Amino acid sequence: MAFLHDLVKDCIQFEQAFCTAKCPFNLDVRDFIGKIQQGRFNVAYKTYQYTVGFPGIVSALCHQPCREVCPMADNGGAISVRKLEAASISYARTREPDQYNMPTKPQRIAIVGGGISGLACALRLSTKKYNVTLFEKSDRIGGHLHGLMDSETLLEDIALQFKNEDYNLQLNTEIQDIATLPFDAVYVATGKDGNRFGLSLTDEGPYSTDRNGVFMGGSLTGANTMEAIAQGLNVSSAIEGYLKTGQMNHTEPLLHQTQLTYDAIRMIPAPAVAPANGVSFTREEALAEAKRCLRCTCDACVYYSPLMNHFQKFPRKITEDVEISINPSSLDGEATVATRLIAMCNHCGLCKEVCPKDIDVGEFLLQSHHTMREKGKMPWAFHEFYLRDMEFANSSAGLTRMPNGHDTCGYLFFPGCQMGASDPRMVMESYRFLLKTHPDTALMLGCCGAPADWAGNEPIHSEVIDRIRSDWKRLGEPTAILACTMCKQMFQRYLPEIKTEFIYTLLEQDGYTPKGNSNVAASIFDPCAARHEEQLQTHVRSIAQRAGYSLEPLPMERRLAECCSYGGQIGVAHPPYTRQIVERRIGQSENPYIAYCTNCRDIFAKAGKETVHILDIVFGLERRPQPTVSERQHNRLILKKQVLKEFWNEDMDMEKEKIxxxxxxxxxxxxxxxxxxxxxxxxxxxxxxxxxxxxxxxxxxxxxxxxxxxxxxxxxxxxxxxxxxxxxxxxxxxxxxxxx
The missing domain is CATH 3.10.450 (Nuclear Transport Factor 2; Chain: A,)
Structure with missing residues (x-):
């Protein structure tokens, strides 16, 4: 469709591979080698044959510029594309060119020069059934190629490719003046140091000269052998465009550059395959060498992002599907192509992190979620539970208090809504520590508003943010001490005026001795919201090591941290997908995990993975069963009652259930x-x-x-x-x- 969101204007999904950009013919090496990887030598040969015109000649003489840019060069050896090209010829079912049953065209085209560039042009135009006459001043075609390869092999390939085509060959005919040629178009390819007939190239279009209808290329204009063939094939399109429109600019030059970056390629080292006979591949050797090829493309987002990997959709396709959902063209205006996809994003930021162009699909989907909700097109059921849970955390279980005995405060402990729901002891112990080291620390129990943001509910989200800002100002604008990295993201984005610190950093700076002690190997599971919190990552690891843990890294950690599945609260939108994410995360290592996100800890523990929170280690809290959603709400009330009693000596009457x-x-x-x-x-x-x-x-x-x-x-x-x-x-x- 015509729509293409600005988000993906820089996406390099369709950029040429390095080898294709370097190839004089722009051979689609990804496609060619992909077919060989499947053992489809015949279709691989057809691709190669059409692209290069004379496969036997090119496979014998190509100087292989692709090897210079192959990322496998330092990972086992550059891919032997030329040997694979030769293998496609050897193992194709037939080398016969295709025969096209088309009516002849009346336009007459003269080609001056029977070298390989002129022959390539003649081949392409005669295939399209134009009336082609080729003039060669010597007694044979092929030009300088006779000095580069066996003449019999050379002429054999030329004859094979022209087998089904008719063209008029005039040997021993030297053209003195092209103005005398009674033709509709002319291609001059007289070879290195050949007759230019006073022509000059112009910038009107590739191969165009200062004489209308006359084109020039090949070795005459400085091209090497492979470039000369490629130019002969390509100029045929320029000539055809001229015959149809009278304009000289109807073709695009072959592209010999790419925006693809080596950083976008996942290297898989593999030793090069050497032919047993020292010359050419057997069928099996060709398959083995082809399978070494990375088929370079920028697919980091689809490889790393669980959402894009699940749907196998790149950013361009996602933006198109979302556009259809937001602005449907269906008769009833109710198309919902991407509703579930939008609601399944964890907003973890990994897609942007691995993208060489910093394309943030997660942010795009978040804004799309807001738009869909405003239009009334997002199913309320996806977020109903979480919004009600947030309301409970901010009302019945909510609390904001100045520290006892203080009229002002320099700090504010904001543990978030999930820590107290998981285990009230973590909040209690943390606040006790803070009051010892920073006695002027206030306490705010509540939610940062992330559920409303993820749900796209701007009114509710703004209400939560405004309440936090108002309470913070009333407390004297203290530094917020956080325990949740998602809260940090919310504060950073919507409350940037609030200075923040992590309690884990304060514990590390204080030199607090962890009460828990273990001598086992473990792995730190970094929450996705801590992706760029390098200092925090270091401090958590230091605390764990001081507690005696031997830490082993996970495949995906620190800046490549993956979401535990909680982000975006996607569980209702697609439960099987959510379970799949959890299974993959806990399967990264057999070691027990140490988390510093309550959601990560609880989700993994619920799935049977031995996981502890770093504060369990710090404060020596014994293992606990995973609370249910009902118990989590009850825990918040227990926490509120406990803090009021211990820190403010107030009793809280918990409402008794009627039944x-x-x-x-x-x-x-x-x-x-x-x-x-x-x-x-x-x-x-x-x-x-x-x-x-x-x-x-x-x-x-x-x-x-x-x-x-x-x-x-x-x-x-x-x-x-x-x-x-x-x-x-x-x-x-x-x-x-x-x-x-």
Missing amino acids: KLSVSPGLKEKLDRDLILETDLMTVISHCESTGSKLFDPEKGTFTGHLQVGNMTFWVEYRATGNNEFELVNSYSHRMKIED
Whole structure:
């Protein structure tokens, strides 16, 4: 389609490979060798034959400029493209040229010079059924090539390629004045030091001269042998364009440059294959040598980015699909080609990190998510749970307090919403440490707003950011001490006026002695949001080593850190994809992981990977079971109650549940997987009991009912076990609204 987002204007996905750019013919080596890799020698030969015109001659004489730029040169040896070209000739089913059944064209074209450039032009034009006459002053065709290779082999290849074509060959005919030639177009290729007939090249177009309808090229203009052949083939397009339009500029010169960079290529060293006979490849040797070829292309984003790898889509295709979704051309205007793709981005930044042009597809998808949400085209169900969870963290579990006994503060501890949800002890121990080293440290419990940003919900996100800014100013604009790298990203982007520090840096600078101690090997799993936090990465590793851990690197760490799957909160949009990401992350090493992101720690632990948080090590916290989504909300309330009591000597009355609900371990696991809160189910059961809106199953002795909470409809199957006591038998939720 015509649309091409500015984001991808610099994308080099389609840039030529280094060898193709260096090749006089611009042979698509990626395509040619790709066919040999598949054992398709015949189609590889056809590609080669059409590109170079005279495959037997070129494969024998090419000076192989491709070897000069091959990235494999220092990784086992440059690819032997010329030997592979010869192999395609040897192992093709047939070397016969294709025969084109086209009507002859009336235009007459003269070619002055029967050397290889003139012959190449004659071949291409006669194939298109033009009336071609070739004038050669000597008694044979081939020019200077007779001095470079066996004449019989030379003439044999020329004869083979012209087998199905008719052209008028005039030997022993020297042209003295091209003005006397009664032809519609002329190509002058009289060879090195040949007759130029007073012609000069112009900049009107490749091979164009200062005489209308006359073109010039080959060795006469300084080209080497391979360039002369390539120019002869290419000038045929210029001549054809002139015959159709009368203009001399109807062809593009062959491209001999590329924006592709060596940094974009993943090197896989492999020793060069040497022919057993010392001359040419056997079929098996050709296959082995072809498989060494990297087929150089810039595909780092698709290789590294889990999203683009999953869909096998490059930035250009993604922007096109997103454009169709945002501005659909369907009759009903409801096309949603890329809705799920947009919602599946982790916004980890890895695609930009590996892109030599710094193309940030994640940022593009984030802005697209915002646009789709504004247009009402993004399914609310993808983020309903997370937005409600954020609201809970900022309201019922939220808290902002000046340090006890202080009217002003220099620091503000902002642990984020997930640390206290995972284990309140991490926040409690961290704040105790901070009050000892920085007594004027305030505390703010709440969420940084990332869920609203990822959901594209600008009004809710702005409300969260404005609240944080307002509370920060009320506290005297202190330095924020963070425990979450995603919070740092949010602050950096939306609250740049707030100076930040990481608690891990303060622990390292203080020389805090970790209470946990271990002598085992482990690997640090860097969160994707810490990609550019080099000092933080170093400090976390130092703390782990001081605790006795022997650290072994992961394949993807530091600036190449990968998302644990939590970023973008994509779990609802595509659960299987989310599980796939987790499995790949925990499969990088058999070592236990040390994380400094609560989400990384909890997700991996839930998947069965031995993972500890660095603060577990620092404060000597024993291993804990992975909390469910319901337990996470309860943990936040426990944390709020504990900090109020210990640091401000205030009691907090936790709201007592109206009913007591018993849930089996297996069902708890299901509810956790489906992001269903037990408190919501209590609300449904209370509604069913108070209104009588329930159905009774006498065989099972259970009641069934439903209620819409927020935008989601929840169904429960339960039985009464006592006074306001119930056992949950089953539950599920869906997006449909039940009309009474």
